[in-house]
Amino acid sequence: MASNDGGLSLSQQRQRAAFWFLAPMLAALFFVAAWPLLRTIWFSLTNTLLSDLYGGEFIGFDNYLSIRVLESGRVIYRGTLVDPAWWNAVWNTVRFAVVSVFFETLLGLIVALVLNAEFKGRGLVRAAILIPWAIPTIVSAKMWAWMLNDQFGIINDIMLNLGLISQKIAWTASTDTAMYAVLMVDIWKTTPFMALLILAGLQMVPRDIFEAARLDGVNPVKVFFRITLPLIRPALAVAIIFRMLDALRIFDLVYVLTPNSAATKTMSVISRENMIDFDKFAYGAAQSTLLFAIIAVFVSLYIWLGKVDLSGEGQR
Amino acid sequence: MTAQKLLSTIAFYALVVVIVVFSVFPFYYAIVTSFATGTELFKVNYWPKAFSWANYETVLGGRNFVRSIWNSVFIATTTVVFALFLAVTASYALARVRFRGRGLLLMMILAVSMFPQIAVLAGLFELVRFLGIFNTPWAMILSYVIFTLPFTVWVLTTFMRDLPVEIEEAAIVDGATPWVIITKVFLPLLWPALVTTGLLAFIGAWNEFLFALTFTSSETTRTVPVAIGLLSGASQQEIPWGPIMAASVIVTVPLIILVLIFQRKIVAGLTAGGVKG
Known part of the structure; x- marks a missing residue:
């Protein structure tokens, strides 16, 4: 940070250079993010078809909600906002996000506390937990699909042997268990990431605080709730929001692990399905715009209510 | 006191083992499966029994x-x-x-x-x-x-x-x-x-x-x-x-x-x- 710039002219020169350094990146981001986003929102207000991207006409908010009163006096509602399939997807996504992030935070905290302790083989454990993270999501989905296979899956075999279940379960195919299957894989895959973020927060806490508490003979449980948790709260808050945003947009795992299952179909999956597979391009665009709006509102609320400092500027 | 300490050490290492097994097992099982062919594929094997490159040849051959x-x-x-x-x-x-x-x-x-x-x-x-x-x-x-x-x-x-x-x-x-x-x-x-x-x-x-x-x-x-x-x-x-x-x-x-x-x-x-x- 150039806090003591030599003079006004030098600082002006630096600012001019900064502008030219930033310009290419900003142009690239405008090209691939801002512009496509605006086009998506525009498409959501038209009746564009996948087969004819430029043939759409402006139809206002009809993809979201249209109300028509028939001559007989009957009112017909149409659009995403009265589409049960959409609300099912919203419910699936929210349920998935809340449950998965909850367990990932809880388990991540446990793993982080273990890794923060000093013991033989700590490096090995850290290496081991990086493996689920390093495996591509699609590969994890396939690996688990095989492990969760109803006939030949090892999960059913283990659970039968332990007497936890009395008959084989079709984890990914059955509507009752499909969501559990998705949650299981996501928690397995993402807990390491959560653990590493929390661990980084833990390691910023000065060691002597714990040392002092230990010498005073404070109960470890009390140390955790009274000292550790409050001190890592900022790190935890940021980790949770990152994970939450990731969970709200989940696509690949659901698409591959439980294809075409209404029990797990999320907002991203249903939007793409309408856009690309069902030739309801504009309708899908409306749904993806809604997802974007939901996420934007959620992030703003979280940052505002939790006073989370994401930019890292406040620390300086 | 020492017995309690021993117990907590054992519990700690048990937790460590659980974490490692959970992290590594699915990939281990994928490797075991990738070397199995024919009927061997449709038996649940916890340890590698078969060893065949056939699946790899199929994938890389296409x-x-x-x-x-x-x-x-x-x-x-x-x-x-x-x-x-x-x-x-x-x-x-x-x-x-x-x-x-x-x-x-x-x-x-x-x-x-x-x-x-x-x-x-x-x-x-x-x-x-x-x-x-x-x-x-x-x-x-x-x-x-x-x-x-x-x-x-x-x-x-x-x-x-x-x-x-x-x-x-x-x-x-x-x-x-x-x-x-x-x-x-x-x-x-x-x-x-x-x-x-x-x-x-x-x-x-x-x-x-x-x-x-x-x-x-x-x-x-x-x-x-x-x-x-x-x-x-x-x-x-x-x-x-x-x-x-x-x-x-x-x-x-x-x-x-x-x-x-x-x-x-x-x-x-x-x-x-x-x-x-």
Whole structure:
């Protein structure tokens, strides 16, 4: 940070250079993010078809909600906002996000506390937990699909042997268990990431605080709730929001692990399905715009209510 | 007291073992399955019993899978080079130059990285069609900028912010221009950070599925995740689990080796992108 710039002219020169350094990146981001986003929102207000991207006409908010009163006096509602399939997807996504992030935070905290302790083989454990993270999501989905296979899956075999279940379960195919299957894989895959973020927060806490508490003979449980948790709260808050945003947009795992299952179909999956597979391009665009709006509102609320400092500027 | 201590030590190590087994087992089982063929495949084996390369031969024998690997390598490498090139200068400006609206700009970049990718899918689809790059690697290279660029900018900015002011001041006193400062002073110091962010961006691009699925239409242009995701047998009932597991192992082992070699740097990079950022 150039806090003591030599003079006004030098600082002006630096600012001019900064502008030219930033310009290419900003142009690239405008090209691939801002512009496509605006086009998506525009498409959501038209009746564009996948087969004819430029043939759409402006139809206002009809993809979201249209109300028509028939001559007989009957009112017909149409659009995403009265589409049960959409609300099912919203419910699936929210349920998935809340449950998965909850367990990932809880388990991540446990793993982080273990890794923060000093013991033989700590490096090995850290290496081991990086493996689920390093495996591509699609590969994890396939690996688990095989492990969760109803006939030949090892999960059913283990659970039968332990007497936890009395008959084989079709984890990914059955509507009752499909969501559990998705949650299981996501928690397995993402807990390491959560653990590493929390661990980084833990390691910023000065060691002597714990040392002092230990010498005073404070109960470890009390140390955790009274000292550790409050001190890592900022790190935890940021980790949770990152994970939450990731969970709200989940696509690949659901698409591959439980294809075409209404029990797990999320907002991203249903939007793409309408856009690309069902030739309801504009309708899908409306749904993806809604997802974007939901996420934007959620992030703003979280940052505002939790006073989370994401930019890292406040620390300086 | 000592008995209690022994007990808690045992409990601790039991927890450690559980964590390790849970993390490693699915991949271990994929490897075991990838070497099983025929009826052996449909028995639940906890330990490797069969050893056959047949599944690997099936996967690598089909020309399209090898093609997919090359597609993925090309796309991920190009994306990373492009993102790092743009990110180095941008993050110098964001980290070392004071200007109005810097905090806002950083927040905007972060916001882009948190974008739900589906929200830009329709617009990107149009763009890709307009540019005539549908079903070519360039469609993916273009669209992957949306998540690799904000991430690399973010991590490199946090990294550069932590470098001492003095090294830059000396260069300024000598009359060096910002461009010279970046290339001659910062770049040599940035190598470790560049390797880490590059690797993380590479993994992100290598694993991406949504764009790759939407912007390709033929088997020869698929990337690895799409190829594995859509690998199917003669009929719906006959999912070729053996070859799928072999393919999974082939594309995952290099990643795991890379991650284990660079594990310290990766953890540092991830947390710079998360907690501190």
